[in-house]
Amino acid sequence: MFIKQFLLTSFIFASYLSSIFICLSVDATENKRADTIITLFKTSKPSSPQQASSLLQELKKTISPDDLLRQKEYIRAKCWNQKVETNAQIEQAISFANEQLDIFNSPAPSKITIDLTLCKTTYQRLLGQVDTTLQDLTNAINQAYIIEAPLLIAHGYSQRGTLHSYQGNYSASLEDLLTAQSHYESLKLNYWANINLGELATSYRRFGDAKSALKYQLQLEDIYIKEGKLFEANDINIQIASSLEQLNDLEEANARYRVSQQFLHDKQPVISADMSINIANNLISLGQYSKALTLLQQAESTITPEYNAPYSFLQLYLANTQFKLNNYPASLAALQNAEKAFIIDKNQRGLSQVLELRSNIYQADKDWQNAYQSLADYLKVHLAQDERVLTKLNAELRTRFDTDRIKHENDLLLQHANDKEIQLHMLQRNKTMQIIIITLVGIILILVSIFAYKQMNHKQQYRKLAFTDELTQVANRRETYVQAEKCLTLCKKSQKPFSLIFFDADYFKLVNDELGHYIGDQVLICLANIATKVIRNGDIVGRVGGEEFIILLPDTDIEIALTIANRLLTTIEQYEWSTVSSNLTQTVSAGVVRYQEEKDLSELLLKADKALYEAKAAGRNHVKVYL
Template identity: 30%
Template structure:
């Protein structure tokens, strides 16, 4: 196989052609060859393609003109509006299928596929990717073939066919290696690592990330290396290495900077900020850092019109504020997240309607008058029905989301204190015991109740007793980390799950909480009121049995009560 020229070689060819053969077919050939390879520099690719359209038009090179027009349409779809780009892309395709150059048809199908993908029309996108793959193969463009296998893999991933997606990513990886494109190979390995992590094998994902970073280093650490770094961060977070996850997330953010310090790709920055908050800051209790990262991500998403990303960021912000005890702030962000999610749903539906309309119009233009009238009536009816049901579907979706959120909240939350209830605690403890048993991560449980709580109710009344329980829950929220899980079991009995915490650390944390309970101004609730608690702690590494762990904590609690109360026993 003939060696594939590097980007540096192609840049030199274009520079030489402009110096010695400006305005000739030689310059045009060098220009389109470079533009077709600059898939990871979309801004420059779009500029060269627009220049190529003008030069090819002057020279009468129809095949190259169509290829360049298709690249421009792809740029518009990616960076402005897929709905705006789709009519041009379909018009280019109609002309390209009659051109003898298979690469013109390949690029046209490729651009149409990108438009449909941006409009969430996955099946239509997949159809055009298959056509583009066949045309690239016919034209002998091995790199184009690799890009189509990669594109096809991402579409199968969206459809939930992860095994098929992984097979295609690995096939594309082999092609990029064959073509000496280490950056493309690194991107494929990063995607494979994400699939391994989703399949529940973060250790394999970490090993694949190592291979991806080797490829990116060979390529000189291009902008795309951020994908390997974010995959690293996500995989490391899965195994509890939040310190390293944070370092990789920060490295990815640094990679997304130009030499003058400005952002290379603002869309990447939004993803990076949310990865940093999700994998490193929240799990380690850095609430302030997570809040700052997510607020910056939402602001950038709002600035760029990224409604879907802003909705995700607002939802994460709601979780952060709730963990920090700011219930009102959490509710505001959750409300905005719901509004944005509804907006996304409506927008996607509208875009699909426009996509169908454009597709129908292009098909109808090629038919005879009678067939045109018959299909126009049927298609108009479909579009009218879609338009009629749009608001109804959106309203139903919003109502279902609201009801679902309400049901989830009711099923997981103690109505008096607002913290988790027994059901949610049991489910979370089973999950964390599974992680502890698999990875050897330490896990602790603390069970406590109020000393002589019955006497509080008898002397001051049940209203004061309930106020004591609410105050204890508020103290728990302020004292615990974001990753800890406080819950009320019933009556005056509480439990706290402390992930990645050994018994000694758990005892120290409970002693701090116990001191905070003693120091609290209980007399504000009732004159002469004092409150103390007795705590039982159990924990250690490889805690695989949640029931046994709870029994040990209960036994420690009763030992503490027998020894005089107001103590922490383990």
Template identity: 30%
Template sequence: MACSIALCVGAPAVLAESESLSAEELFRGLENAEFIGGLELYKSKLAQLRQQIDMSDARMRERYDRLACWYQPDSNKDEAFAAIAQAEQWIKAAKAEEHLAAQADFTLCRGWFRELIGEWTDAQSDYNAALALAEQAEDRRLVADALGARAELMAFRGDLGQALEDFQAAHHIFHSLGIRYWSTYYVSMIANTYRRMGDYVQARELLEDVIQQFRQRGDQDSVRQSETLLALTLDELGEFAAAEAIYADQLKNYREKNEQYGVLSTLISLADNRQRAGQPDAAWTYLKQAEPLLHLSYDGGTLALWHLLTAAVLVDKDQAESALVHIVEAEAPLAQHESLRYLSWVQKLKAEALAQTGQWEAAFNAMQIYQQTQETLAKKQRELTSTRLRVEFDSARKEAENEMLRAESRAQNARLESLEERRRWQGLVFVLSAVLLTVLGVWGHKQWRHSRRMHQLALTDELTGMPNRRAVYAYGGDILLRCIGDESAFSILVFDVDYFKRINDTWGHDVGDSVLQTLARISGGVVRKGDLVGRTGGEEFLAILPGADVGQATEVAERLRKRVEQADMRAVADDLTVTISIGVAQYQPADQDFPRLIQRADNALYAAKNAGRNRVELA
């Protein structure tokens, strides 16, 4: 097989660009991605190969067809369906010949084209079937191809734990087989999985190493692919200018090569980058440039992302009615693909747009779904972290076991030669064992420190230094159970900054951040000893008041409201006045759990907004 997902758009410099390559050299170069260049170069090499081989030789023809399957046209859906039909013909022929490896290769190829047109369930079935056939054929190379293809689809669909395991296994096989391009390529896929898991620092380090390796080999196409992943990582790290520079270079390259789908994807990435950076007008410009190219996407995902980003910009521009139209267009395909991260974004945008139109009940329902989705994502993130640590530990353990087996094998061979040799090798085994135990000890300590640091970061809001949503919700749930047990009072405050979007638009996001930091300091000084205030997202905060009935909670709320209203904001910005609206709720027996209590406080907050803002309302 073998070009798999990246379609051989770059590789290490192994074979010279010579027209006198033998058929075997051409086969090897195409199968192992040993040529440096883009898709057109590989197509020309495939055509050159066809001229050199005897197509009447059944085995030679099958080997050629296994390559040709991956280079079938796919510029539109009809071509992709035709490629699937052709792959099925090849699968049928391979079955008749009872050739398991060929069946696996053609099944992988069919799965790839099914994935292109958005038939993800059928594609995953093909990848699983191909993996089983490859294992039955005992073809390690095909096993790695199937694992890699399955992992990329699973990563895209959000099954990051299984994807990481498959990527690790595929990388290990390619590395052991000495196939350098695919070994390096799957390091980049492992890095991208770390990015999706939220470990952006590790992802960045791996990608920078991959880019350096491809650059040393003169493989500019692979450099650009890896730089795209690096730009996505930089966006997550908040380094928007660095990411924008990469996207701009990519866009220039795609336009020079007239690769329109690459232009479309990069324009959408630029729009997302500018929206994250707080520049909705720039994001809008890129989205309008991308709009005429949307017909090039036929899997639904790219179109859904365009609608979602367009809705985000329109919400920022207070064009809620138009935003809701785009939200509807984005929601259906994202729900079909079970993309929780983007569905969470959909619900948050929907809540903001509905609130702008005064549809408060619908906005509240959307925000409730958003919070539930966020909780599901948080749970999945905890599971993924556990899976990642297990995969990394298993990988290190297996490597240690393999090293021990190799050392023991060398010692056994030495014993057959002489007693002296045996003693020497036994000493070597002892040294290797000590080294491995030391390495595992250092690795374990590093993982412990990393886990401890991640736990601390996971409970703190980076901007304000306050407890974040996860921390304050956990504390509130614990306090609620305690107050129910001893039948004591318990109240909460939900509050946010009035007209916060106007502050950002007028004075800029830096001033907005300073306002949130100032509000954090004020609220921390107003609440009572034993109370806890945390930032739950955006400009919204939650205060936990153990032992406070609704009257006491209202006193704290009014004190906080007045302190914010009277706060001197001249150090933040001239002519800036900040007010907040607060919803107060005391626990009642009808509240089934902590989220239900928060819902009532949220309703009171919306009532405060409707009543003119800068006020306290009781649930």
């Protein structure tokens, strides 16, 4: 979430911002206490905003008015440690940065003006001033190049890359963050390199490579714990939870979120509430919709619209929960709030999720026109993101091509010789570059296509895994009951008959006890395969217990259902069970029932169970009909 990134950046810059200028060594006036406090901001993060405020007050009293070098250190520290819990406080923090920029505007650019600009952009992001922030960050980076300040260059790239990552512009994000990483490592600033590596890992996760992200995050967590940096370790713990969430390890992700929530409960209640939003999202994936709804409604008391970034995801997850609970009007209302917040932040990935969910809601509500329009908007946003990545790559290739061409043309002017030969060489080089460009673009399109195909294939595989019994490859218990409910609903509406067969394996415990669970599993697989071959197109076989199966027979009266059940028993009895295990025989018993104005599925299943019990009581390998 955006607020986590802001608070991380805010605290870390506050703690280390004085490292931008190593200027205290040239100050002839000794001030050990002031230097101790400044060093503390350089080397460690205050344990709380209250401690940071107390240290700043002491620093202000300790520094004399004519100590300009340390006064600058105080101004920077104060800028990065403004209280920003409300929009009014954020605007006040921006105002403070602007006032100081006016004071130190000459000479410009200078290290302090660039640092204050970077400080200001952090607050501008919280107010959704994305375009202004990106422009200011770009200007700050260019100015840092002019005065040859490599650390400020690295800070600028790191902040801009973090913002690009949040917006979903992963190509630009990775380029900026990798550039920052290179600067930090060349300057041997391990702490800054680790902070930037955390942001780089977050970008990898958002881009879909959660495994790589998790690898870096676990390394950083170990480093921070060993160094006793609790705040940094906690922030990495949150990032690890996000990666685990993307890898579908939801229980472990929630456990980590709760650890961070407890750590921040008294220190940062807003971020603590933000953890509830993440936990609720995982609960939605786990099907625990009521628990998720309770958490999100509790978080609403803390995460108000003025906290735009977490509020946007709060409303998105609230909409998804209401959708899962079939409360479509409430879901659409929450989506509208989320959409407004994502538009303010220019968060394309969040907006994409809003449009996809809205399409699903309209589909569920059978509002096909709005469903189609929402789906079209969703695809438009996705295509725009893909086009932006490809455009940037093509622009980079064209720039490199043009640079080479200009260089060669200048060489021609300087050499004044071999004009025709060099021109011919240039034409050939141009053709080669064009082929390279076309080839690279083709490769990019192929990779994008492969990625999209794999994503679609994974989605289908996940769906199959969610609805299929792992051992027998027939419908699992949940899917069987869902399909049964659909058959029952259709039966009530159309007045067409509906029957089902409830059967299980006779003396199956003896098979497991005497022959082992492996043979037992093979028996279950064979039973499922036989049942699948016996049924007709449109019938459904599902495993609902250890050795219990249900066959759903839509549009089928009791006589045909009884015929299918008898055919099932005969086929199973006559099966060559010796191929599974020598001297093995296996039969099943079945109960058959048809819909007779039962109120719900449970009544129908209870009657089928009674019929099965009667079949067992009759000596097994029997079929009984509940009349």
